[in-house]
Amino acid sequence: MNKRPDIEKLKAVARDVRIDIMKMLTEAGSGHPGGSLSSVEILVALYFYKLRHDPKNPSWPDRDRFILSKGHVCPALYAVLAHAGYFPKEELMTLRKLGSRLQGHSKKDSPPGIEVSSGSLGQGLSIANGMALAMKLDKKPSRIYCLMGDGETHEGQVWEAAMTAAHYELDNICAIVDYNKLCIDGRVEDVMSLEPCADKWKAFGFNVIDVADGNSIEIVMDAFDKAQTAKGAPSIMICHTIKGKGVSFTENKCEWHGVAPNKEQLKRALEELK
Amino acid sequence: MADKEVNMTEQKPKATRDGFGEGLVELAKTNKDVVVVSADLTESTRASWFKEIAPERFFAIGIAEQDMFGAAAGLALCGKTAFACTFAVFASGRAWDQVRISLCYMNLDVKIGATHGGISVGPDGATHQALEDIAIMRALPNMKVIVPADAYQAKKATIAAVSLRGPVYIRTGRSAVPYVTSAGDDFKLGKADVLQEGKNVAIIACGVMVKNSLEAAKILSAKGISAMIINMHTIKPIDADIISSAAQQTGAIVTCEEHSVIGGLGGAVAEVVAKKGPVVPVEMVGVNDVFGESGQPDELMKKYRLTPEDIVIAALKAIKRKK
Known part of the structure; x- marks a missing residue:
């Protein structure tokens, strides 16, 4: 297991990432705050603890891979990558602007560190399978992490991919569901229920790790460690999170799925976060 | 552009999918970075010929075209050249968005082995006759589209596709066709x-x-x-x-x-x-x-x-x- 970093430092990174997300979205005038905010601890735990990666050498062949399958929350990933040293933080404010490397949905190598293009939901776990098969074929130790939204798992391709991951016993895969319970149209439970979510993934052959608080860095780090010990089957962390986490007026509000804060709202958000 | 002697009776007619299979066999023997993913239909697409030679580099994905193209993308992202094989109707129709985003947008080295193209598929009927695939594949940025005329050309196109960067759609047919080219003819992509x-x-x-x-x-x-x-x-x-x-x-x-x-x-x-x-x-x-x-x-x-x-x-x- 990796050496545990100072938790307080990681919490500070998470707070700064949330501040960046709100500033970026306000500046862009559009984007997806809800799912970006709910996934912050997952991303911080990955890039500041779990992943074997090198921000100075993003194409290091033996690195672990992180696939952001829910491409609309790329603002969170951009902010985490910038804090990890992949590119200058000043660039964050170019999000969604013409000519920017920071596209509205993530684009491979734009900037380097973004492993795949995504935005059309449901494709990441299949790509993870291909990467995991390649690593096994080449006898490489790299692990593959893939973050999906809860609503994203409505997509049938996700379940095709689940079958493949289990069939090939891809224990170098750790899937993550950001189970924030909301999608654009309302509560996931009302729109199209995923429950019993954990049982479904178990039935598909996954080592399921229920993460009671996916917005707790310690608990998320524990789960990543646990996933790494599983042999003979892929793992999935079902992270119970709060959509819009960290800003009182965005928490648990599906209206904040895809709307940017205005300047007044940004001011309030920053006061709460600081 | 000299007139060329075309001998259509020189050899027994052969399906272009067989030429594709022969290309895969050649690649199985000569290029260890080539892998094949298949959405069932492995014998029909001739992906099975690759599997016989390099079983460790062959991956059955089941009847799941969307997942097949994603897996091919992941393999390509890790340095492989992946051939994704199924019928042309399914290759073009069941997973167009995956081809668009997971392959074309990332310009990945995935080559689509789309067999059973066209109406000459025959008795299987309309569901299995790809008649729109060239149109919808050629509309995609970064995609290249090849429709070989005979088995010789299909084999050459299959091998040539590996040296091209990015996705390539290779459309072959089910039924035997006479040769219109010779084994020794050059094949250059984009040069008619x-x-x-x-x-x-x-x-x-x-x-x-x-x-x-x-x-x-x-x-x-x-x-x-x-x-x-x-x-x-x-x-x-x-x-x-x-x-x-x-x-x-x-x-x-x-x-x-x-x-x-x-x-x-x-x-x-x-x-x-x-x-x-x-x-x-x-x-x-x-x-x-x-x-x-x-x-x-x-x-x-x-x-x-x-x-x-x-x-x-x-x-x-x-x-x-x-x-």
Whole structure:
């Protein structure tokens, strides 16, 4: 297991990432705050603890891979990558602007560190399978992490991919569901229920790790460690999170799925976060 | 562009999918970075021939085309060249968004082995006859589209696709077709072959329709009409120079494809004629915006007006339209 970093430092990174997300979205005038905010601890735990990666050498062949399958929350990933040293933080404010490397949905190598293009939901776990098969074929130790939204798992391709991951016993895969319970149209439970979510993934052959608080860095780090010990089957962390986490007026509000804060709202958000 | 001796009886006809399979066999033996993913149908697509030689580099994905293309993308992202194999209808239709985002947007080295293209699939009927695939694949940025005319060309195209960066759609057929090229001929992606020079009309064809065009040329010749025959094996990138030069030399064009008349080879040629010129009449032989049906390949080719006689009618019409 990796050496545990100072938790307080990681919490500070998470707070700064949330501040960046709100500033970026306000500046862009559009984007997806809800799912970006709910996934912050997952991303911080990955890039500041779990992943074997090198921000100075993003194409290091033996690195672990992180696939952001829910491409609309790329603002969170951009902010985490910038804090990890992949590119200058000043660039964050170019999000969604013409000519920017920071596209509205993530684009491979734009900037380097973004492993795949995504935005059309449901494709990441299949790509993870291909990467995991390649690593096994080449006898490489790299692990593959893939973050999906809860609503994203409505997509049938996700379940095709689940079958493949289990069939090939891809224990170098750790899937993550950001189970924030909301999608654009309302509560996931009302729109199209995923429950019993954990049982479904178990039935598909996954080592399921229920993460009671996916917005707790310690608990998320524990789960990543646990996933790494599983042999003979892929793992999935079902992270119970709060959509819009960290800003009182965005928490648990599906209206904040895809709307940017205005300047007044940004001011309030920053006061709460600081 | 010298006249070339085309011997259609030299060898026993062979399906272009068999040429694809032979290409895979060659790659299995010579290139350890080549892998194959397959959405069932492994024997039909000839992916099984690769599997026999390199089972460790073959991955069955089951009847799950979307997942197959994603897995191919992941393999390509880790340095492999992945062939993703299934029927052309499924390769183009069941997973177009995955092809668009997971392959084309990332410009990954995934080569699509799309077999059973066109109406000559036969008795399986409309659901299994890909007639729109060239149109929807060529509309995608970064995608290259190849429709080999015979098994030799299919084998060469399969091998050549590996040295091209990015996704390639290789459309082959189920039914045996006579050879229209020779084993020793060069294959260059994006460079069409003039099989026969002519003065009065240029017949531009792909896939099994190349053979029908050569037969049409004989009928036309008996009527005193000299037809240029072009094997446009690469639909994208299209050989615009050869189209312009054919338009210049003959003043009339006929396109022939085992595909809808909308958006395929005919569309690609018409785009070049309109944009680059010279502007000449273009007649299109293809399936006329309808679904196919069950039947034997030759019966279907006749019913859907894809025979040499249909090409002759189109050629006469194109010539008549010349100013």
